Structure formats: structure tokens, C-alpha cells
Amino acid sequence: MTTFLHYPLLWGLLLVGAPVLIHWINMLRQRRVPWAAMEFLLASRKKHRTWIVFQQLLLLLLRMAAIAAVVLMLAQPILQSGWGAWIGGGRTHHVVLLDDSFSMSDRWDETSAFDQAKTVTRRIVESLAREGDHTLTLQRFSQAGRPVRGTQPDFLQETVESTFPDRLKNRLADLRPSQTAAGPLAAMEAVAHLLGRAEGERRIVYLVSDFRAREWDDPGPLRKMLLDWTAAGVQVRLVQCVEGSRPNLAVRDLSPGPGTRAAGVPLFMEVTVENYGDAPVKNVPVLIEADGQAQPAVSIPQIPPRRAVKERFPVRFAVAGEHRVSVRLEADAVEADNFRWAVVDFPVHVPVLLIDGDPEALDARYLSAVFAPGGPATTGISPRIETPRYLTLHPLEPFQAVYLLNVDRLDRSALAALEQYVANGGGVGVFLGERSSSQVLNDEWHRQGQGLFPLPVEKPVELPVDYLQRIPDLQVTDHPIFQVFAGARNSFLPTVIVRRYFSVPKGWRPEADAAVIARLRNGAPLVVERRWGRGRVVAFLTTAAPTWNNWARDNPSFVVAMLELQAYLTARPAAETPRLVGQPLELKLDPARYEPQVRFTTPNEEVSPTSVQEAEAAANGQLAATLLNTDASGIYQARLARKDGREELRGFAVNVDPAEGDLRVLDYPELAARLDGVPHEFQLASRYETAVGDQSGYNLGTALLYLVVALLIAEQLLAYAASYHPPSWRGAQAAGGRP
Numbered sequence: 001m002t003t004f005l006h007y008p009l010l011w012g013l014l015l016v017g018a019p020v021l022i023h024w025i026n027m028l029r030q031r032r033v034p035w036a037a038m039e040f041l042l043a044s045r046k047k048h049r050t051w052i053v054f055q056q057l058l059l060l061l062l063r064m065a066a067i068a069a070v071v072l073m074l075a076q077p078i079l080q081s082g083w084g085a086w087i088g089g090g091r092t093h094h095v096v097l098l099d100d101s102f103s104m105s106d107r108w109d110e111t112s113a114f115d116q117a118k119t120v121t122r123r124i125v126e127s128l129a130r131e132g133d134h135t136l137t138l139q140r141f142s143q144a145g146r147p148v149r150g151t152q153p154d155f156l157q158e159t160v161e162s163t164f165p166d167r168l169k170n171r172l173a174d175l176r177p178s179q180t181a182a183g184p185l186a187a188m189e190a191v192a193h194l195l196g197r198a199e200g201e202r203r204i205v206y207l208v209s210d211f212r213a214r215e216w217d218d219p220g221p222l223r224k225m226l227l228d229w230t231a232a233g234v235q236v237r238l239v240q241c242v243e244g245s246r247p248n249l250a251v252r253d254l255s256p257g258p259g260t261r262a263a264g265v266p267l268f269m270e271v272t273v274e275n276y277g278d279a280p281v282k283n284v285p286v287l288i289e290a291d292g293q294a295q296p297a298v299s300i301p302q303i304p305p306r307r308a309v310k311e312r313f314p315v316r317f318a319v320a321g322e323h324r325v326s327v328r329l330e331a332d333a334v335e336a337d338n339f340r341w342a343v344v345d346f347p348v349h350v351p352v353l354l355i356d357g358d359p360e361a362l363d364a365r366y367l368s369a370v371f372a373p374g375g376p377a378t379t380g381i382s383p384r385i386e387t388p389r390y391l392t393l394h395p396l397e398p399f400q401a402v403y404l405l406n407v408d409r410l411d412r413s414a415l416a417a418l419e420q421y422v423a424n425g426g427g428v429g430v431f432l433g434e435r436s437s438s439q440v441l442n443d444e445w446h447r448q449g450q451g452l453f454p455l456p457v458e459k460p461v462e463l464p465v466d467y468l469q470r471i472p473d474l475q476v477t478d479h480p481i482f483q484v485f486a487g488a489r490n491s492f493l494p495t496v497i498v499r500r501y502f503s504v505p506k507g508w509r510p511e512a513d514a515a516v517i518a519r520l521r522n523g524a525p526l527v528v529e530r531r532w533g534r535g536r537v538v539a540f541l542t543t544a545a546p547t548w549n550n551w552a553r554d555n556p557s558f559v560v561a562m563l564e565l566q567a568y569l570t571a572r573p574a575a576e577t578p579r580l581v582g583q584p585l586e587l588k589l590d591p592a593r594y595e596p597q598v599r600f601t602t603p604n605e606e607v608s609p610t611s612v613q614e615a616e617a618a619a620n621g622q623l624a625a626t627l628l629n630t631d632a633s634g635i636y637q638a639r640l641a642r643k644d645g646r647e648e649l650r651g652f653a654v655n656v657d658p659a660e661g662d663l664r665v666l667d668y669p670e671l672a673a674r675l676d677g678v679p680h681e682f683q684l685a686s687r688y689e690t691a692v693g694d695q696s697g698y699n700l701g702t703a704l705l706y707l708v709v710a711l712l713i714a715e716q717l718l719a720y721a722a723s724y725h726p727p728s729w730r731g732a733q734a735a736g737g738r739p
Contacts, residue, residue: 012071019063059718066711073704092202093135093157094128095195096121097187099209099241100140102336103660105177106210106242116241116685117208118172124206125160125168127690134160135201137191138168141209142178142582142631144190151190179336179633180582181660183215188225197232204235208685210242211671213664219674226678236680242665243684247277249284249329250337250661252308253578256344258480258567262380263320263346271327271340273300274308276662289326290315320348322651324635337661341635343651349382352566353390353399357407357435361385363544364405366552370562381566388414396421401569405544406433409440419452423533427569428452430537431544432502434460452537454514454530457502460548463520471521473498474551479517479529481538481564485557492557500548501526502541538565579654581633587650589623594648595641598625603634603654630654 098121104114121138128134138155145151154171158164184207191205216222226236250273257268275281281303288295295315303309317323322345329338352371356364364385371381384399388407391414396402402421410418422428430453432441438457445453463473472494476482485491504525510516511530517538518527530537546553579585587598630636633656640648666674668682683689 010071010075012074013068015071016064016068018067019060055718055721059715062711062715062718066708066715069704069708069711073708077704091133091135092204093137093195094124094160095137095139095191095203095205096124097184097191097205097207097209098138098140099182099184099207100142100175100178100180101182101660102177102179102334102656103181103212103663104210104241105335106246106248106333106663108246108333112177113210113241114175114177117239118175120206120208120239120241120685120688121172122165122169123688123690126165128160129162129165136160136164137195138171139187139191140175140178141182141184141187142180144182144187146582146628151194153191153194156194177336178581178631179656180631181580181657182582184209185221185225188222192225192229202235203233204237205229206237206239208239208241210663211238211240211666212662213666214659214662216666216671216674223675223678226675226680230679236678238671238680238682239685239688240665240668240671240682241685242663243686245278245664246333247275247279247281248333248337248661248663249281249303250274250276250334250658251286251327251329251340252658253310254325254327254340254342254655256342257312258564260350260380260563260567260570261344261346262350262378263348264316264318264378265346265380266314266316267344267346268312269315269325269342269344270310270312271298272308272310273303273329274658274661275303275305276664278305280304285330286311286313287328288313289324290317291323315344317346320346322346322649324651324653333663334661336633336656337658339633340655341633341653343635343653347380350380350400350566350570351382351384351398353396353402354383354385354405355388355391355403355407356385356405357388358405358433359387361405362547363431363433364403366545367403367405367562370559371566379563391417396426397424399426401427401429401566403429403431403544405431406435408435408437410444415444415451419532422452422535422537425534427535428537429565429569430539432457432460432539432541433543433545433547436502438502449511452530452532454528454537454539455508455510455525456505457541458505459503460500461503462500463498463522463524466521472496473521473549474518474526475521476518476527477516479515480568481517481527481561484560484564492555495555496549496551496557498526498542498549498551500542504541536569538569579630579652580657581630581654583630583654585627585630585636585638585652585654587625587627587638589625589640591623593643594623595643596623596625597641599639600627601637601639602629603632603636 098117100114100117104112104117106113125136128136135157136155137153137157139151139153143152143154154175155168195203230236251271252274253270253272255270257270259265259267261267271286273284273286282301284300284303286298286300288297295313298311298313300309300311315323315325322343324341324343326339326341328340332338354361354364354367356362364383368383368385371379371383373379388410392411396417402418418428438459441453442456445451446456448456466473474493474496476485476493478486485493498520501520501524510528513532514528514530516525516527517529518525520526526541528539528541530539542548544552551558585600589596589598625638627636627638633654636652636654638650638652640650642648672682
């Protein structure tokens with residue numbers, strides 16, 4: 001079986017008759033002229049007529065064959081028969097890697113990048129179905145190398161016969177862009193693993209994608225794999241489904257801001273919107289919902305190009321428990337990244353532990369009055385005042401923060417428990433006082449930087465009174481604890497008077513994980529922060545009660561600062577760790593409290609049989625349940641059966657990877673430069689033409705080129721031999737002729 005790449009060019013075969021026509025016209029133009037001297041020649045010609053006619057006929061056929069060979073060469077004949085296999089053809093395996101990441105939902109006019117990709121795939125298969133002897137593998141990016149489930153091709157080495165285009169069309173009609181940020185590398189690796197080496201078949205790989213700059217600007221691993229493929233004889237064809245970059249906005253983050261999370265207490269949520277376009281965007285509305293109820297929208301005045309802007313908005317939930325907050329942007333080029341969800345747990349109250357070394361607990365009572373003022377005002381904070389011995393006898397995990405107030409000494413077990421609490425993400429606030437010992441602080445709490453206390457100290461000293469310059473005693477930075485006072489008039493901070501504090505060694509400098517966040521007017525540190533493990537410690541080198549200062553005595557700034565301190569020390573719950581679409585949802589359960597059955601509900605409220613998971617025993621003695629199918633963004637819910645017979649619900653926010661919303665593309669010159677040295681073909685999807693002959697079989701174009709050259713050489717040699725050539729002057733002279 002033979003096909004042609006360019007069937008219309010076969011009309012050129014009509015030119016094969018041109019030499020005959022020209023010969024016939026020349027015959028008509030000849031005139032008979034009587035000439036006696038020619039009689040001898042005519043007699044000789046009649047004697048050799050048969051040979052002459054044979055030469056002329058052969059010359060005519062050579063010319064006709066040369067014209068036919070030129071036409072066929074341009075039409076590109078493809079040999080599909082068994083002879084093609086002998087000369088290099090045979091079965092061809094076509095592998096289509098189809099990009100279905102959510103950037104392929106990029107829309108313009110009445111189409112999208114994914115629509116273009118599906119159209120190209122159909123064209124490829126329709127052209128193959130006309131030829132036969134083809135197989136096809138169709139692999140979507142999002143279905144390659146998935147955790148646990150592995151790679152799932154839509155078609156794997158399917159024979160392309162007459163009914164296959166209809167099957168493919170029906171399959172493509174059901175496909176939509178996923179909400180994943182799946183890239184080409186995983187799909188390429190998965191296909192290479194599935195198919196193995198190409199034994200006895202030609203292989204053509206089509207990368208049908210949008211070729212976004214995020215993945216292809218530095219394509220090191222991609223380029224290496226393409227080089228390996230081409231070195232193994234694989235043909236690589238790149239099909240780009242978009243022709244330009246479009247601006248796009250994406251919600252990059254939605255999370256609780258600093259503050260106390262408790263029922264009935266207002267909390268600020270923070271939403272971050274990124275502008276992936278090359279021009280600024282003004283007046284961007286952000287629509288908000290809380291537990292499914294619309295809230296007042298916020299507007300971002302301006303987002304510069306290639307920048308992100310954070311905006312805050314308040315939420316308040318009267319009932320304790322998990323609550324859902326979502327935001328969305330107005331429609332633009334890509335829809336998936338216009339939404340973001342968060343699940344925030346609001347407890348009835350936030351327990352904090354106040355450890356006071358003074359039996360009268362004076363410092364603790366002042367802090368307790370700030371955290372639980374009583375009356376209609378509520379902070380959501382529930383303080384508990386205890387002695388240092390409590391740290392040894394009770395676990396600290398239930399408390400959101402721990403405060404050490406005027407403590408002289410902690411036994412070794414109490415200090416170890418406190419350090420473990422901070423290392424696991426807890427927050428500790430320290431206020432010094434008369435009972436504090438510099439020796440204990442340095443030798444046991446600081447330990448030359450190995451302990452949790454952020455700095456070494458010397459002894460309590462007096463701050464001289466300033467009668468001349470009237471500089472405020474307290475000098476704060478823009479740290480989150482004091483940020484609320486930035487630029488504020490009448491913040492009451494200038495009225496704070498510090499009379500006594502712990503000094504630090506001369507020449508002391510903060511370590512890498514520590515920072516001075518407030519100083520006195522003489523430059524001495526007053527408040528120092530230090531990171532410890534996943535938690536933090538904030539140390540005040542003066543008292544919380546108004547004994548070494550007047551801050552807590554009728555000064556509103558003390559209340560504000562202590563509430564901000566509590567918000568800063570509060571660790572972020574692990575349940576709010578961002579989860580991305582496509583990542584398995586893992587849930588750990590205590591077998592003493594929960595039954596092993598877990599039922600998951602997806603964002604579209606569907607509960608399939610596969611959503612009921614049998615929790616398995618984990619290495620740490622807990623039960624572990626995993627939901628593999630997280631292909632949609634939104635709120636997932638786990639229904640847990642407790643041992644006491646009650647049902648417990650837990651929500652999990654699953655969001656898209658906002659970086660996939662960057663729609664910058666590389667045009668072909670840029671892409672070719674980054675793939676330098678990789679043999680490939682490139683086409684735009686909107687102008688894609690199926691190269692049937694290149695798809696499989698043996699292309700006779702090159703062989704016909706050689707045939708044309710041979711025919712032309714033979715034609716010239718035969719024409720020369722059949723024509724008359726008078727002898728040269730020297731040849732005639734040698735034969736005795738006259739010059």
C-alpha cells in the first residue's frame with residue numbers, strides 16, 4: 001500500500017506527456033527539401049532506422065520518467081506494504097503526551113488551549129487511521145506517576161484501525177483540564193517506564209502542551225530526557241497550543257492572620273493575590289464567603305505587574321468548631337486559581353499557662369486581667385495561674401502559650417519539658433523580676449546559646465531619669481508585637497517609664513536566631529526574641545507587674561501589646577498546613593478514641609464506595625487513613641466514628657498550586673534556544689498539519705530524488721550518444737582532411 005503526503009501534486013503527472021507533445025510538434029514543423037546529396041544519407045538512415053527509432057523512443061521514455069519522478073518526489077509517496085519494512089518502515093508507535101494542567105484552560109475567543117490540544121490529537125489519529133499499521137498511546141500529564149495509583153494512560157499501545165478515531169473522539173469529549181500543576185517531566189518518565197525500549201518499531205512522541213516559561217525556561221532534566229530519546233531513534237514533535245501570553249490573577253494564599261482564635265472573637269484573615277501579567281491591575285475585588293454566607297467584599301487598590309499584594313478582612317464566628325472561609329476573584333483567563341479555601345478551627349477559648357515564681361503571683365494577676373478582663377469584653381483567652389512545679393507534673397501541649405513570670409529556678413525535668421514544648425512549636429513569654437537570678441538564667445536557661453533563653457544577662461540596673469531630652473524610655477521596632485503602634489498618634493507608649501531592668505554583657509550581639517525587638521532610650525535591649533525549633537521565645541528584661549516600670553498601671557498600650565504578644569506566641573495548628581490538588585489526604589487517628597472506618601466527602605458532596613477507608617495501623621501505634629483522589633479543589637470532609645458512638649467531622653482545604661497560573665509562554669525561537677542540540681519538529685496547534693508520510697512507513701521521497709538524478713544523467717548520456725557530433729579540427733587533420 002502506498003500513500004502520498006501531497007495528493008494534489010499528482011496532477012503534475014499530466015506533464016509526463018509534455019515530451020511526446022514537444023516531439024510531435026517538432027515533427028509537424030519539419031519540411032521536405034529535395035537535395036541530391038542527401039540521397040546517400042537517406043539510404044544509410046533506412047538501413048539503421050530501427051536502431052535510431054529505438055534510441056529516440058528510449059530517450060523520450062527517459063524524459064517522461066524524469067518528469068514523473070520529479071512529480072512523485074514532490075508528492076512524497078509513502079510505502080506501507082511489507083516491502084517498506086524491509087527498507088526501514090514497518091509499524092510505528094505514536095505516543096501523545098497531552099498537557100491537561102489547569103494552565104491549559106487558558107481561554108480566548110471561542111476556544112481554549114485544551115480544545116486546541118484535543119483537536120490536534122484527533123487530527124493525528126484520523127491521518128493514521130487512513131494508513132494502517134500504527135499503534136497509539138495517549139497519556140495525560142495529570143495521570144502520570146501518581147502516588148500509590150501509578151500511571152494511568154487513556155490508551156496504551158492501541159492499534160489504530162478504522163473505528164479507533166470514533167473511540168478517541170468519545171474519550172476526548174469527556175476530558176477537561178485538571179486542577180493540577182502537573183508538568184511534562186513526570187509524564188515523560190512514566191511513559192518511558194511503561195513502554196520500555198523501542199524494539200522493532202519506530203516511535204514518535206508528541207508533546208502537546210502550552211510550553212509555559214515556568215517549566216521550559218530552564219529545562220535541564222527535560223532536555224536531557226529528550227536527548228536520550230532522540231539518541232535512541234525516537235522522533236520528537238512539539239505542538240504548542242497557545243500563541244501568546246495573557247494576563248492572569250491568582251489567589252496565592254488564604255490563611256488566618258495574627259490574633260487569638262476563639263469563638264466570638266474577631267479574627268483577621270489574610271488573602272494574597274498575585275498579578276502574573278505585565279501591567280498593573282487596579283481595584284481588584286475579592287469576594288468572601290464564611291460558612292457559605294457572603295461577606296462584605298474587599299478591594300485591592302492596585303497590584304503591580306509580577307507582584308503579590310496581601311489584604312486583610314475580619315471574620316467572627318459565634319459558635320466554636322471548624323469554620324470554612326473562601327475567597328474568589330472575578331473571571332479571567334484561567335478559572336481554577338481564582339478560588340481559595342481555608343478551614344479554621346475556633347475553640348471555645350484559648351488556654352494559656354501563667355507560671356509565677358512569686359507566691360503572691362502579682363505579675364500573673366496583671367497578665368490574667370489582660371487576658372480575661374471579665375464583663376462583656378471577651379478575648380477568648382483562658383489564663384491559668386500555677387507555680388513552677390506544675391511544669392514537672394503536667395503536660396504542656398493543651399496550652400497555646402506558656403509565660404514564665406519572675407521565676408527564680410526550674411528543676412531539670414521542668415526545663416526539659418519546656419524546651420520540648422517550644423521545639424514542637426509552642427510559644428513562651430518570659431518576664432524577669434526580683435526573684436530572677438542572672439546565674440540561673442545564664443547557666444541553666446541560656447547555656448551559651450544552647451538553651452531556650454535568648455541572651456545572657458548580668459544584673460538588674462536602674463535606668464537614670466531623663467530630665468532634659470524627654471526621650472521616651474521604650475523604643476520599639478516594627479515587629480508584629482509592636483506593629484500596631486506604628487505611626488499611631490497618642491499610642492501611650494511615650495508615657496511608659498522603665499525604672500529597672502536586667503543589663504546585658506558589654507559588646508553582646510544577638511545570635512543568628514535572635515533579635516532585639518525593643519530597646520530603652522540608652523540603647524540597652526529590653527525585649528529580645530529567639531526562634532527555638534519550631535517555636536519561639538520572647539523575653540522581657542523587666543517585670544510584667546508595675547514594679548520595675550509603670551507600663552501595666554492604667555496604660556492601654558500594655559493591654560494591646562500583651563494581646564499582640566499572645567497572638568504572636570500562638571503556634572499555627574498543623575491541620576492548617578496547605579494541601580495541594582493531587583496530593584493524598586492523610587489522616588492520623590488515635591485507636592483508643594476512634595473506630596478504624598473513615599468516610600471522606602469530596603467538595604462536590606459525593607461519597608463513593610472508595611471514599612470509605614479502612615484505617616490501618618501506623619508505625620507509631622496510630623491509625624492512618626488515606627484519601628488518594630484529591631483531583632478537585634475545595635473542602636474535603638472526613639467523618640470519624642468515635643468509640644463513644646458519636647460522629648466527628650473534620651474539614652481539610654485542598655487548593656490549586658497558584659504558580660501554575662503564570663501564563664508566560666516561550667515563543668519558538670526562545671524554546672529552540674533552550675533545547676539546543678535536541679532534534680525535534682515544532683508546530684503551532686492552530687496551524688497543525690498532519691505529516692502522514694512521516695507518521696509511519698517508508699518515505700520514498702529521498703529514493704525518488706536519487707532516481708531523478710540518475711534519469712537525468714542517463715538522459716544526457718543517451719542524448720549525446722544519439723546525436724551527431726562533427727569531428728574536431730585536429731581529428732580531421734590527423735585523418736588527412738583539410739583545415
